[in-house]
Amino acid sequence: MVISATPHHTAYTIHHASCFGLEGISPDTIDALVTDPPYGIGYHNHAWDKMMPDPAIWADCLRVMKPGSFGVVFSSVRLMHRMMVALEDAGFRIRDVMFWSFLNGMPKSRDISLDIDRELAVNSAVIGQYKYIQGYKKTGAVHYKAPKGKPICSPTSEIGKKFKGAGLGLKPAYEPIILIQRPPEKSLKIAQNILKYGTGALNLEATRIPYDHAENKVGHNPHPAGRVCANIIRTEPFDDGYDKFFLVPKVRQHKETYNSHPTVKPVNLMEHLVKLVSFPDQTVLDPFAGSGSTGLAALHNNRKFVGYEIVPEYFEVMQKRFDNAIKPK
Numbered sequence: 001m002v003i004s005a006t007p008h009h010t011a012y013t014i015h016h017a018s019c020f021g022l023e024g025i026s027p028d029t030i031d032a033l034v035t036d037p038p039y040g041i042g043y044h045n046h047a048w049d050k051m052m053p054d055p056a057i058w059a060d061c062l063r064v065m066k067p068g069s070f071g072v073v074f075s076s077v078r079l080m081h082r083m084m085v086a087l088e089d090a091g092f093r094i095r096d097v098m099f100w101s102f103l104n105g106m107p108k109s110r111d112i113s114l115d116i117d118r119e120l121a122v123n124s125a126v127i128g129q130y131k132y133i134q135g136y137k138k139t140g141a142v143h144y145k146a147p148k149g150k151p152i153c154s155p156t157s158e159i160g161k162k163f164k165g166a167g168l169g170l171k172p173a174y175e176p177i178i179l180i181q182r183p184p185e186k187s188l189k190i191a192q193n194i195l196k197y198g199t200g201a202l203n204l205e206a207t208r209i210p211y212d213h214a215e216n217k218v219g220h221n222p223h224p225a226g227r228v229c230a231n232i233i234r235t236e237p238f239d240d241g242y243d244k245f246f247l248v249p250k251v252r253q254h255k256e257t258y259n260s261h262p263t264v265k266p267v268n269l270m271e272h273l274v275k276l277v278s279f280p281d282q283t284v285l286d287p288f289a290g291s292g293s294t295g296l297a298a299l300h301n302n303r304k305f306v307g308y309e310i311v312p313e314y315f316e317v318m319q320k321r322f323d324n325a326i327k328p329k
């Protein structure tokens with residue numbers, strides 16, 4: 001199913017189909033790519049996230065994008081190297097990696113010293129009881145009241161004591177966003193490429209970070225609109241005296257009651273990225289559109305949008321979000 005609409009100054013086409021092959025898009029017609037593909041980590045056991053996308057999709061993207069055009073691709077900390085190699089092998093240049101950093105990530109590790117006691121058939125000591133335990137529902141992280149008597153344990157074997165508190169992973173505090181560019185046409189200077197295709201540069205002017213009004217030292221030649229946006233984006237001020245970044249809180253699950261997508265990205269984060277890699281009236285592509293956060297960001301910012309989503313439930317959510325966005329107020 002393909003749905004097209006031309007509300008106000010913008011237009012969108014969304015395909016309820018697999019993105020592979022990017023059917024319906026002619027070569028050299030897309031101005032920017034903004035996408036949040038499956039990370040390949042099996043997020044909460046969702047089937048669509050079990051594998052990273054077949055690298056063939058990146059060659060499809062390169063083919064439909066204009067020479068010199070930019071893109072951003074979300075990835076995971078553990079597998080971004082594979083994503084970057086796949087993008088580079090398809091012909092993209094890696095221009096940067098942005099970090100969207102946050103404080104509320106949950107460590108997934110467990111205390112290995114208790115496994116050691118168990119392995120040695122030694123009883124660990126009970127030193128208290130949990131009041132709450134952290135768990136997951138389809139809708140996201142939750143805290144359950146702990147079942148009565150769920151014990152807090154401490155190792156008792158000698159080797160267990162030595163490894164007390166040892167685990168396997170760090171607290172996650174960022175998501176990487178890879179900034180890529182299709183190389184400009186050979187033999188063209190950047191300005192010539194822009195004149196021919198309208199692509200070839202980042203829209204830094206639209207993504208400046210305004211100075212904090214309490215700030216008095218802003219460098220030698222302060223630009224009236226603020227600083228050039230950095231390759232770090234934060235979810236909240238970190239109270240470290242250095243809040244010169246774009247701030248985007250994470251999305252509260254079920255903020256929109258009908259949106260069941262488990263990995264919705266904040267629309268204002270997608271707006272920042274859309275504004276960075278494209279200019280007004282240009283066309284933004286998201287082959288892994290999910291519930292349409294990239295598309296909404298494009299529509300809000302006078303860009304055209306082309307998206308693909310394979311899961312019917314998410315495609316319907318995207319349609320509904322677009323309908324709500326373009327409803328006359």
Ligand SMILES: C[S@@+](CC[C@H](N)C(=O)[O-])C[C@H]1O[C@@H](n2cnc3c(N)ncnc32)[C@H](O)[C@@H]1O
Pocket residue numbers: 017018019020036037038039048261263264265266287288289290291292293294308309310311314
């Ligand atoms: C990480 S989610 C994107 C979430 C989106 N950023 C949002 O805010 O709603 C990735 C999406 O890609 C979709 N997907 C996976 N493989 C696909 C394919 N071959 N073609 C189109 N969509 C696909 C999944 O169903 C999932 O909704």
